Amino acid sequence: DAGVIQSPRHEVTEMGQEVTLRCKPISGHDYLFWYRQTMMRGLELLIYFNNNVPIDDSGMPEDRFSAKMPNASFSTLKIQPSEPRDSAVYFCASSGGVEQYFGPGTRLTVT
Amino acid sequence: TQLLEQSPQFLSIQEGENLTVYCNSSSVFSSLQWYRQEPGEGPVLLVTVVTGGEVKKLKRLTFQFGDARKDSSLHITAAQPGDTGLYLCAGADNYGQNFVFGPGTRLSVLP
Numbered sequence: 001d002a003g004v005i006q007s008p009r010h011e012v013t014e015m016g017q018e019v020t021l022r023c024k025p026i027s028g029h030d031y032l033f034w035y036r037q038t039m040m041r042g043l044e045l046l047i048y049f050n051n052n053v054p055i056d057d058s059g060m061p062e063d064r065f066s067a068k069m070p071n072a073s074f075s076t077l078k079i080q081p082s083e084p085r086d087s088a089v090y091f092c093a094s095s096g097g098v099e100q101y102f103g104p105g106t107r108l109t110v111t
Numbered sequence: 112t113q114l115l116e117q118s119p120q121f122l123s124i125q126e127g128e129n130l131t132v133y134c135n136s137s138s139v140f141s142s143l144q145w146y147r148q149e150p151g152e153g154p155v156l157l158v159t160v161v162t163g164g165e166v167k168k169l170k171r172l173t174f175q176f177g178d179a180r181k182d183s184s185l186h187i188t189a190a191q192p193g194d195t196g197l198y199l200c201a202g203a204d205n206y207g208q209n210f211v212f213g214p215g216t217r218l219s220v221l222p
Contacts, residue, residue, distance in 0.1 A: 045209065
């Protein structure tokens with residue numbers, strides 16, 4: 001198995017632009033998680049899905065953030081409009097039980 | 112809100128030394144996980160502990176879950192440079208999928 005796949009690996013954009021991050025979970029996993037990691041705040045859970053349905057989005061910082069999971073093999077995290085304080089590494093993880101498997105992350109820089 | 116604290120925040124030791132890092136909370140968790148994260152990569156799961164008082168060993172790493180399921184420790188024997196990384200603990204709520212991560216202990220093992 002290729003593991004959790006994220007794209008792009010790096011994204012540099014200007015303030016105000018829309019950013020879309022993509023994730024392909026491990027086949028057969030029914031949970032998908034989006035995290036954000038910064039030096040100041042560490043690793044924060046943004047939202048997680050079970051069987052493509054959002055279960056808890058209380059970690060989504062504000063309305064500029066949205067996440068979708070149209071099918072079991074694909075999820076997106078969108079930021080519109082982006083702001084410099086959104087700069088971070090965004091991780092996607094999937095799980096078939098208790099253990100979570102993380103992707104390599106997308107490093108987002110908003111200038 | 113469940114919060115996890117980790118100590119020490121940073122640790123730099125010589126190859127061959129032993130060390131222990133701690134993960135503490137005032138909340139009870141249904142399970143607790145330890146991850147290691149290397150630069151530019153996502154966290155990789157090391158172990159999951161579920162039962163209060165549980166001890167698990169993974170080669171030179173020994174993990175213990177506190178009797179009250181509020182704290183955990185990770186002990187490394189004869190540390191090696193390959194153990195260098197960010198060690199994160201994560202606690203799961205009663206549903207078992209909403210994880211809270213600690214800020215991490217950044218370990219550096221010098222040859």
